[in-house]
Amino acid sequence: xxxxxxxxxxxxxxxxxxxxxxxxxxxxxxxxxxxxxxxxxxxxxxxxxxxxxxxxxxxxxxxxxxxxxxxxxxxxxxxxxxxxxxxxxxxxxxxxxxxxxxxxxxxxxxxxxxxxxxxxxxxxxxxxxxxxxxxxxxxxxxxxxxxxxxxxxxxxxxxxxxxxxxxxxxxxxxxxxxxxxxxxxxxxxxxxxxxxxxxxxxxxxxxxxxxxxxxxxxxxxxxxxxxxxxxxxxxxxxxxxxxxxxxxxxxxxxxxxxxxxxxxxxxxxxxxxxxxxxxxxxxxxxxxxxxxxxxxxxxxxxxxxxxxxxxxxxxxxxxxxxxxxxxxxxxxxxxxxxxxxxxxxxxxxxxxxxxxxxx
Amino acid sequence: xxxxxxxxxxxxxxxxxxxxxxxxxxxxxxxxxxxxxxxxxxxxxxxxxxxxxxxxxxxxxxxxxxxxxxxxxxxxxxxxxxxxxxxxxxxxxxxxxxxxxxxxxxxxxxxxxxxxxxxxxxxxxxxxxxxxxxxxxxxxxxxxxxxxxxxxxxxxxxxxxxxxxxxxxxxxxxxxxxxxxxxxxxxxxxxxxxxxxxxxxxxxxxxxxxxxxxxxxxxxxxxxxxxxxxxxxxxxxxxxxxxxxxxxxxxxxxxxxxxxxxxxxxxxxxxxxx
Numbered sequence: 031x032x033x034x035x036x037x038x039x040x041x042x043x044x045x046x047x048x049x050x051x052x053x054x055x056x057x058x059x060x061x062x063x064x065x066x067x068x069x070x071x072x073x074x075x076x077x078x079x080x081x082x083x084x085x086x087x088x089x090x091x092x093x094x095x096x097x098x099x100x101x102x103x104x105x106x107x108x109x110x111x112x113x114x115x116x117x118x119x120x121x122x123x124x125x126x127x128x129x130x131x132x133x134x135x136x137x138x139x140x141x142x143x144x145x146x147x148x149x150x151x152x153x154x155x156x157x158x159x160x161x162x163x164x165x166x167x168x169x170x171x172x173x174x175x176x177x178x179x180x181x182x183x184x185x186x187x188x189x190x191x192x193x194x195x196x197x198x199x200x201x202x203x204x205x206x207x208x209x210x211x212x213x214x215x216x217x218x219x220x221x222x223x224x225x226x227x228x229x230x231x232x233x234x235x236x237x238x239x240x241x242x243x244x245x246x247x248x249x250x251x252x253x254x255x256x257x258x259x260x261x262x263x264x265x266x267x268x269x270x271x272x273x274x275x276x277x278x279x280x281x282x283x284x285x286x287x288x289x290x291x292x293x294x295x296x297x298x299x300x301x302x303x304x305x306x307x308x309x310x311x312x313x314x315x316x317x318x319x320x321x322x323x324x325x326x327x328x329x330x331x332x333x334x335x336x337x338x339x340x341x342x343x344x345x346x347x348x349x350x351x352x353x354x355x356x357x358x359x360x361x362x363x364x365x366x367x368x369x370x371x372x373x374x375x376x377x378x379x380x381x382x383x384x385x386x387x388x389x
Numbered sequence: 390x391x392x393x394x395x396x397x398x399x400x401x402x403x404x405x406x407x408x409x410x411x412x413x414x415x416x417x418x419x420x421x422x423x424x425x426x427x428x429x430x431x432x433x434x435x436x437x438x439x440x441x442x443x444x445x446x447x448x449x450x451x452x453x454x455x456x457x458x459x460x461x462x463x464x465x466x467x468x469x470x471x472x473x474x475x476x477x478x479x480x481x482x483x484x485x486x487x488x489x490x491x492x493x494x495x496x497x498x499x500x501x502x503x504x505x506x507x508x509x510x511x512x513x514x515x516x517x518x519x520x521x522x523x524x525x526x527x528x529x530x531x532x533x534x535x536x537x538x539x540x541x542x543x544x545x546x547x548x549x550x551x552x553x554x555x556x557x558x559x560x561x562x563x564x565x566x567x568x569x570x571x572x573x574x575x576x577x578x579x580x581x582x583x584x585x586x587x588x589x590x591x592x593x594x595x596x597x598x599x600x601x602x603x604x605x606x607x608x609x610x611x612x613x614x615x616x617x618x619x620x621x622x623x624x625x626x627x628x629x630x631x632x633x634x635x636x637x638x639x640x641x642x643x644x645x646x647x648x649x650x651x652x653x654x655x656x657x658x659x660x661x662x663x
Contacts, residue, residue, distance in 0.1 A: 132568065
């Protein structure tokens with residue numbers, strides 16, 4: 031168990047700064063997810079944490095110890111790689127044992143540890159097989175077992191589920207969450223998949239272009255995105271964002287600082303007839319596409335504001351054509367010209383409603 | 390590929406012709422080795438001798454200090470193999486996995502070595518070995534081949550195909566560089582190592598030119614020289630005895646090739662992790 035602290039970490043590759051002056055603390059025992067589009071610097075941060083890359087500037091602390099100059103093996107971390115990186119010429123047992131043997135753990139103790147770990151990850155029957163005889167999920171488990179057997183202070187997982195099929199991915203996601211609960215060790219997990227980030231992390235750190243965009247619990251990131259990037263990155267489909275000028279009916283009500291207005295696709299509604307609901311923006315629209323996903327339907331509609339996604343669980347419209355999109359004003363988000371989030375919007379009708387005790 | 394019947398037939402005929410071109414001299418050698426001296430000179434030539442003349446082999450073996458030649462050949466070939474692996478493996482690993490100053494220059498230098506025929510450099514090497522005083526010893530046959538540019542090149546290619554994550558995983562597992570080479574790189578490069586060993590063994594077991602230049606007495610002569618000398622015995626060449634000697638010479642190679650042909654084919658097919 032260990033707290034991880036990054037102090038003003040920067041990394042430059044050939045004059046290109048890929049990680050820009052990042053400072054953050056990863057809490058002891060947390061499941062922290064680094065998420066962002068490819069090239070955002072998340073893997074570089076992970077590799078610096080593991081000691082495979084040396085940071086250009088700054089300090090890394092693990093469990094109160096400055097590890098800048100420590101070799102990867104001395105940092106008391108274990109890593110699960112995206113392609114698992116199992117030793118192909120060794121058996122499952124050999125793979126799990128390799129690190130222990132190198133640390134001169136006595137044979138007897140090694141066998142006990144391997145048996146125990148194999149039981150936990152369900153590999154007891156496969157110990158003598160080579161990795162190429164295993165399924166994707168089993169290989170994943172070998173990689174986990176190899177990491178776990180060393181009882182590290184920190185687990186680093188680099189997109190460990192991206193090579194699995196959708197069904198197995200969901201299953202392994204649950205297993206990883208349970209594993210984290212069982213071990214209580216600090217997990218640092220890198221992914222570009224926002225679903226993994228939202229569902230697994232206690233805390234997510236959204237990165238873009240080498241800069242932390244937001245660091246918060248998943249639900250906070252969703253409900254109060256720190257900036258435009260976080261708003262558009264988390265959520266499926268992402269938040270609809272438009273320039274303030276597009277909503278001329280709101281101009282007087284919006285704060286001076288607002289430059290962008292956004293709303294989540296699931297907060298907007300769709301109807302065949304105009305209803306003139308108060309405190310709602312109603313836009314005459316045309317449906318471009320509709321994706322029926324079973325429980326929900328995602329519409330892409332076009333109107334005078336632009337093209338927007340609307341997500342509905344009731345499927346009010348079943349075919350393409352004309353309709354009305356409705357956006358409740360209290361669900362709007364405002365962002366400044368520098369793309370940072372502004373405080374929640376405060377419309378006069380909300381104050382009145384609060385005074386009247388109704389909403 | 391064209392799969393019309395005519396193409397298939399033409400392809401088949403071509404393959405058979407190629408096979409004949411390569412196989413006939415070999416079969417002729419084997420057949421002659423069992424003939425009597427008279428049978429080697431009849432026309433039209435006989436392919437299958439009337440009685441198998443096993444004494445040809447005895448005669449070949451006894452016509453010189455063949456045991457000495459044989460021991461020399463074995464010692465020279467094995468020591469070359471051992472020295473080559475001792476130098477090739479670290480060099481290939483360094484070229485494949487490390488960054489160091491002038492790396493490209495040194496690799497280019499290695500590649501140039503690959504392109505220069507030994508006939509071009511034997512004179513300076515000869516003078517060099519002469520100044521060391523090791524002419525006409527087995528060391529004169531071994532040291533010039535203590536490393537192999539081809540081996541470094543081939544093994545480097547093989548090492549470069551090992552994913553970087555494997556090495557990183559091993560480093561996290563507390564493995565030293567030497568353990569990484571021994572436990573991860575070499576097992577993965579096994580087909581290439583076997584191929585290199587075979588190529589090197591065949592080349593040096595059969596080598597005629599270098600021992601011819603470097604040796605003057607039976608002290609350091611190897612089998613190919615001994616076989617060549619069979620031709621000069623008693624003026625005219627007893628071809629049946631010469632061929633028996635040749636057959637003895639290639640026998641170890643045939644045996645090894647027979648057992649390892651699978652590996653040679655595999656050496657050129659990458660079998661990595663998915």
